[in-house]
Amino acid sequence: MASDPKASPIPSVWARPQATTRVRPALSRSVIVSEAILMLDAEGVEAVSMRKLGARLDAAATSLYRHVALKSELMELAVDEVLAEVAQPTADHPDWRAALTEFAASFRATALRHPWLCTLLGQEGLAYLGPNLSKMNEGLFTLFSTAGFPDPTSAINAVYSYAIGMVSTESAWLNTVTRSGQTEAAFLTRLHPNSSATVSDTPDAVAIRDHNFAGALNIVLDGLAYQLNP
Template sequence: MASDPKADPIPSVWARPQAAARVRPALSRAVIVHEAVLMLDAEGIEAVSMRKLGARLDAGATSLYRHVALKSELMELAVDEVLGEVERPAADSPDWRAALTEFAASFRTVALRHPWLCTLLGQEGLAYLGPNLSKMNEGLFALFSTAGFPDPNGAINAVYSYSVGMVSAESAWLNTVSRSGRTEAEFLTRLHPDTSTTVSRNPDAVAIRDHNFTGALNIVLDGLAFQLNP
């Protein structure tokens, strides 16, 4: 059978043009993605389906498919949508380390606000084609290049992998705490009942997580600094 010359050369939502809205002018890709993000935040990845999303938008699944062909495409779009909330570092920042610290903190804030993000980043292999993620990578590449790093892409992978991995673990922890029905401080105290421990005496759960994230990030940045001053 001959191949269809109109077939998508790349199996990604970013590789084909948007369909014109003919049936429901009010229904657009932007509206669909916005509602999908709200649904993901409230119910999680497994709860999202084209049928349920169509019901929330008062539209049939067929109408949605005119704008988004597959659920996987919807996930790609949702990932890129929320990555647009991450503050990108300035390429001409005088302090690359401070710029990366701010970037990692912003990524963490966004990923904790949308706890499904890191999971989907590991599942959607072509998410990097999205415009927001592309701009984020371009900004990081420019920052590392300006700072004089011999391998900007390797440095990006180091910071990116650390941030995604650390926040994934943090999101899983917060999900466990949520299912327990206790506050995070109460859950920490229950895990460490010995009152002689620092955690039990002062269970400032948020401060502990902040310290853990920043402390390990500094180790990553120390390793990157060695590339500039071996």
């Protein structure tokens, strides 16, 4: 009898090529949310659908609905998941201003990694009930209360409004730069063709954005400080 040419000449499992069949991970809410975040990071909110997400997970959209009932619920879960990356403000920080500066910087870094975050927060407001957002709100409230602010809720809203608004603008700018196919420095030079500066001596674009964020944040914090010492 002729031998099978695909068979291993050595009758051992270690000599036989391992099968490369894809093993689908067990479908769960955490798996679905993790994949949704990857889609959101790569394609944005409008590109995400339950059907496309199901295709990426090799599962029917109806299977996803067993874990997440609506796309809006999926967005809530994704928002709360990435908010876990934000460094939480500590209520016992000796300097409320320094604590807020650290918090705002961490929020900005997270939102720039996930450019859709501010879009969803801006559309839905801060009505999410997720544990990470709740923890963040509680930390800020305790920080402001401990510092002696007469209206901690308004102070929190001021910080959120500044951070979300500023990072939304910055994300839109970076998206425009990406679509141009140029570096940020080259794109800045293109916007100012009459300038005598060249790409090589254009100031560090990242440093400029860092400076703008910190400078405007200081103005917000000055306004908050006035609430303590009018």
